[in-house]
Amino acid sequence: MASVFGFVHRAWQIIRPPLQPAKAPDALKFGILGAANVAPYALFLQAKQHPDVVIHAVAARDKNKADAYAKKHGIPVVFGSYQELLDDPSIDAVYIPLPNGLHFEWALKALAGGKHVLLEKPSVSNATEAEALFRSPLLLQGDAPPVILEAFHYKFHPAWLLFMSLLDQPNVARAEAHLAIGGFSDTKDIRFNYELAGGALMDLTYTPSVVRAIFGAEPTQCTRCDVQTLVNVGGSEEIDAKFDAEYTFPNGGTGVARGNLRAPMREMLRPLPFATAVHKPEVISNHPPSGGGVSLPDGQEELRTRTVTLHNFIASSLWHRIDIIDEHVIRKTDGTNEPLKKWTVRESKKAYTLRDAGNNIVDSERWESKEYWLSYKYQLDAFVDRVRGRVPVAWVDGEDSIAQMRAVDMAYLKAGLKVRPTSRYYSPPVAALP
Structure with a gap:
C-alpha cells in the first residue's frame, strides 16, 4: 500500500x-x-x-x-x-x-x-x-x-547513476535493453518517414545507448539485426517499426538492444523498459559459503555470477527497481568443476533522489533533488550547469553522440536497410591541397 x-x-x-x-x-x-x-x-x-x-x-x-x-x-x-x-x-x-x-x-x-x-x-x-x-x-x-x-x-536520473555504480564494466558478459511503446499505427507519422530519418532504431535509440553505456565501450560489430519493416508514406520500404539488434564488444561481451514502436499493450507493460547486465562468473577466493563463517577447504572454490537489472529505466521517477541477483556455486577445482553447492542472494535498491544514489556517486550536499523530479529535470540542471561553467552531475559529450550514431548505422546496415539520409544542408569537408 x-x-x-x-x-x-x-x-x-x-x-x-x-x-x-x-x-x-x-x-x-x-x-x-x-x-x-x-x-x-x-x-x-x-x-x-x-x-x-x-x-x-x-x-x-x-x-x-x-x-x-x-x-x-x-x-x-x-x-x-x-x-x-x-x-x-x-x-x-x-x-x-x-x-x-x-x-x-x-x-x-x-x-x-x-x-x-x-x-x-x-x-x-x-x-x-x-x-x-x-x-x-x-x-x-x-x-x-x-x-x-x-x-x-535517462542518463541523468539518480536510479541510472546508482545502477551504473553497481556494474563492473570490464567484466560484463551480456547487456540487454528493451523498450516498447504503442499507438503509432498511422504510417504517415513522421516517425515512419525515411526522408525525415524515421524508424524504430532512430526513435527508440535509447536501447543501443543503454548497452553501450553498460559496457562503457563501443561495439566492434553488429552481428545480427532483425527488423519488422513497413511501407510508409512515399512508398519507402526502409522503415523499421521493430528491431532486435545484437552487438559484440571489445571484451567479448554481447549487447542486445530491442525496440518496438507498434507494440500491443501487453508488450508495453510486460516487461517494462529494462536495462540488465550479466557479469562473467567471478572466483571469490577464501570466501565462506553464505552464513558458513569458515574458509573453503583446499580443492574447492566459490564462483559468483552477478546480474543487475534496472526496471523502468526510461521513466524512473514514476517507479523503478534495481535488482541485484548473485548466483553462487561452490565447485571442485580438480578439473571436473563438479558443483557441490548452489544458492542465490537477492537484493533490491531504489534511488528517487541524488541523496538516495549515495555520496560515493554524487556530491549530494551540492545537488539537492526531489523524489518527483523527472529525468528531464536532472538533464536541464546539467545543461544549465555546463552553460554556467559548472561541472554537471552527468553529461553526454559529443564523442558519445557520434559513437551512438555509428552504432545505429551499423545496425541498419546489418539489417539490410539504408542508413538514414544525410541532410542537404551537409557540406563535405574540402580536402586540403597538396
Whole structure:
C-alpha cells in the first residue's frame, strides 16, 4: 500500500510540482524550434522548477500554430520561422525537438548564432552528420563557446547513476535493453518517414545507448539485426517499426538492444523498459559459503555470477527497481568443476533522489533533488550547469553522440536497410591541397 501511495503522490507532484522558485534576473532565455508535443513535459514543466531557465519564445513554420501553442503554454514571444528565432539576440539557448531529419541543419544554425543547444535524440540522421556537428569549429568559438547536449535524459536520473555504480564494466558478459511503446499505427507519422530519418532504431535509440553505456565501450560489430519493416508514406520500404539488434564488444561481451514502436499493450507493460547486465562468473577466493563463517577447504572454490537489472529505466521517477541477483556455486577445482553447492542472494535498491544514489556517486550536499523530479529535470540542471561553467552531475559529450550514431548505422546496415539520409544542408569537408 505504501508503494502505491508513493507512486500516486509522485505522479501528482510530477504534473503539479509544489516548488516553483522565482526566476533569477539573468535566467537563460530558451527558444523552442517547433510546436512539438514533447516539449511541455521535457522542458516547460522542468523550467518552472528551475530558477535559471525561462521559456521565452517559440517558432513554427505555421505562425497560427505557433500562436496557439504559445497561448496554451504561456510563451510570450512567437516567431513565424526558425531563423527569426535564432536571429533574436535576447535568446540564450534553443531546444530542438524537430523531426530527426531537421536536427543537423538547425543545430548547426543555432550554434552559428551563438546559441546553446539542447537537442532531442537522436541527435542527427547518421554518423556522418554526427561527426560534422559535434566536431564543428563552431563549438570552439570565443572564450565561452556554445554548449550542445543530446537529450538522453535517462542518463541523468539518480536510479541510472546508482545502477551504473553497481556494474563492473570490464567484466560484463551480456547487456540487454528493451523498450516498447504503442499507438503509432498511422504510417504517415513522421516517425515512419525515411526522408525525415524515421524508424524504430532512430526513435527508440535509447536501447543501443543503454548497452553501450553498460559496457562503457563501443561495439566492434553488429552481428545480427532483425527488423519488422513497413511501407510508409512515399512508398519507402526502409522503415523499421521493430528491431532486435545484437552487438559484440571489445571484451567479448554481447549487447542486445530491442525496440518496438507498434507494440500491443501487453508488450508495453510486460516487461517494462529494462536495462540488465550479466557479469562473467567471478572466483571469490577464501570466501565462506553464505552464513558458513569458515574458509573453503583446499580443492574447492566459490564462483559468483552477478546480474543487475534496472526496471523502468526510461521513466524512473514514476517507479523503478534495481535488482541485484548473485548466483553462487561452490565447485571442485580438480578439473571436473563438479558443483557441490548452489544458492542465490537477492537484493533490491531504489534511488528517487541524488541523496538516495549515495555520496560515493554524487556530491549530494551540492545537488539537492526531489523524489518527483523527472529525468528531464536532472538533464536541464546539467545543461544549465555546463552553460554556467559548472561541472554537471552527468553529461553526454559529443564523442558519445557520434559513437551512438555509428552504432545505429551499423545496425541498419546489418539489417539490410539504408542508413538514414544525410541532410542537404551537409557540406563535405574540402580536402586540403597538396
